[in-house]
Amino acid sequence: MAGHSEILDNVRSGMIPAHIYNDNELFELEKKRLFSRAWVFVAHESEIPQDGDYVVRRVLDDSFIISRDSNGDVRALFNMCLHRGMQVCRAEIGNASNFRCPYHGWSYRNDGRLTGLPFHREAYGGEAGFRKNSQTLVPAPSLGTYNGLIFISMDPDAAPLEDFLGDFRFYLDFYTKQSRHGLEVRGPQRWRIKANWKIGAENFAGDMYHTPQTHTSVVEIGLFREPTAQKRKDGATYWAHSGGGTTYKLPPGTFEERMRYVGYTDDMITRIKGVWTTEQQRLVGEDGFMISAASCFPNLSFVHNWPRVEDGDPDGDQNDGTVLPFTSIRLWQPVSHNETEVYSWFVVDSAASAWFKKKSYKAYLMCFGSTGMFEQDDVENWVSLTNTAAGSMARRLLLNSRMGLLSDDRPVVEPLPLESFHGPGHAQVGYNESNQRELLKLWADYLELPEPSAAPTAPGTARPA
Ligand code: FES
Numbered sequence: 313m314a315g316h317s318e319i320l321d322n323v324r325s326g327m328i329p330a331h332i333y334n335d336n337e338l339f340e341l342e343k344k345r346l347f348s349r350a351w352v353f354v355a356h357e358s359e360i361p362q363d364g365d366y367v368v369r370r371v372l373d374d375s376f377i378i379s380r381d382s383n384g385d386v387r388a389l390f391n392m393c394l395h396r397g398m399q400v401c402r403a404e405i406g407n408a409s410n411f412r413c414p415y416h417g418w419s420y421r422n423d424g425r426l427t428g429l430p431f432h433r434e435a436y437g438g439e440a441g442f443r444k445n446s447q448t449l450v451p452a453p454s455l456g457t458y459n460g461l462i463f464i465s466m467d468p469d470a471a472p473l474e475d476f477l478g479d480f481r482f483y484l485d486f487y488t489k490q491s492r493h494g495l496e497v498r499g500p501q502r503w504r505i506k507a508n509w510k511i512g513a514e515n516f517a518g519d520m521y522h523t524p525q526t527h528t529s530v531v532e533i534g535l536f537r538e539p540t541a542q543k544r545k546d547g548a549t550y551w552a553h554s555g556g557g558t559t560y561k562l563p564p565g566t567f568e569e570r571m572r573y574v575g576y577t578d579d580m581i582t583r584i585k586g587v588w589t590t591e592q593q594r595l596v597g598e599d600g601f602m603i604s605a606a607s608c609f610p611n612l613s614f615v616h617n618w619p620r621v622e623d624g625d626p627d628g629d630q631n632d633g634t635v636l637p638f639t640s641i642r643l644w645q646p647v648s649h650n651e652t653e654v655y656s657w658f659v660v661d662s663a664a665s666a667w668f669k670k671k672s673y674k675a676y677l678m679c680f681g682s683t684g685m686f687e688q689d690d691v692e693n694w695v696s697l698t699n700t701a702a703g704s705m706a707r708r709l710l711l712n713s714r715m716g717l718l719s720d721d722r723p724v725v726e727p728l729p730l731e732s733f734h735g736p737g738h739a740q741v742g743y744n745e746s747n748q749r750e751l752l753k754l755w756a757d758y759l760e761l762p763e764p765s766a767a768p769t770a771p772g773t774a775r776p777a
């Protein structure tokens with residue numbers, strides 16, 4: 313294999329060594345240097361609304377219990393018993409005041425505190441032998457939330473989540489803040505695909521170019537009126553700090569008219585206006601851009617589309633009530649260098665009407681999730697790409713990911729000025745691979761960082777580890 317620095321230099325120039333999409337050695341490096349540091353999404357707070365609720369999630373090989381403890385605080389607890397290392401919680405979701413280890417019966421409160429240790433006195437001589445008091449399941453090194461999205465980082469010295477997300481928060485709000493009442497989520501649906509995790513993240517970050525080709529059948533049956541080549545080309549891509557995405561250009565109109573065009577109801581529009589900033593509203597109302605797919609580095613993606621859930625006039629530019637928007641959060645959880653577990657959640661504003669929630673859920677299921685038509689189209693490409701990237705010839709090919717750049721690195725299309733795109737970061741209209749390059753530049757930067765060090769936890773003993 314070419315040296316790491318040569319691979320990373322090529323990536324930074326927009327020429328992607330094809331084998332990075334199926335390379336075990338690089339995956340080991342990703343584990344050590346990237347997933348050991350970056351903030352990784354694990355759950356949404358609305359999945360654990362009540363005290364005692366929990367879900368079990370992974371970051372690569374590490375299992376965590378994401379629980380709401382009896383004080384209402386969110387915890388991320390390494391799901392490994394302090395005794396002999398058994399997985400403490402085997403269920404995927406539930407409500408519990410305590411978790412009892414199946415192996416020898418140690419038990420822990422839902423905040424992680426060790427409370428039950430059978431035969432503590434007889435077997436250990438009580439506290440003198442094993443200090444039970446103040447022991448807890450090992451917490452995730454860093455925990456942060458934004459709009460109810462729960463992230464953890466394996467780095468105890470991770471910069472605050474807010475700094476990590478940076479200006480991408482402006483765009484995150486479109487997907488995750490549509491009223492003061494927060495989100496309701498359904499799912500996740502989970503399934504495995506034989507594809508490298510980076511491909512999905514790149515695709516959602518900025519691949520407007522694939523939509524008319526890959527999703528031809530979706531356009532043909534009239535499920536979605538937007539993805540024709542012409543309409544996709546009029547959209548803009550944006551990138552801000554840790555993430556970026558794609559947009560569609562909407563027909564002329566006010567903020568309200570454009571929100572109605574994609575299917576938001578008037579009560580929702582009123583609530584949205586109450587929580588989106590002036591600039592966020594201007595992006596839609598003045599600039600005419602509606603956010604669509606996006607990715608937040610490293611492996612979290614979003615999609616917001618507005619398919620036709622009922623038969624209607626497929627060519628009409630005005631919404632006749634048959635179009636409904638949906639939002640999905642998705643996670644590309646790496647299993648190996650050539651396999652990914654996909655997590656796909658449907659999310660909707662909790663204050664939306666029952667009618668809207670039902671229709672929006674239907675819209676989501678038609679498009680994404682394990683049976684979604686967009687999903688099926690996409691994944692076939694990604695599996696095939698991953699397979700082809702495994703061989704020796706792929707090591708001799710640098711994929712050209714420079715769309716939108718001339719050979720001297722000047723842009724094909726000038727970036728949009730702030731008065732035409734009222735969001736932070738940089739944005740440009742038309743087909744380009746700017747966001748895929750931004751995502752992989754971050755990837756390259758992380759792969760050059762040293763592995764973070766952390767002192768081991770040594771429960772029960774006063775002696776240093
Ligand atoms: S491994 Fe959990 S109680 Fe022994």
Ligand SMILES: [Fe+2]
Nearest residue numbers: 523526686690
């Ligand atoms: Fe797609």
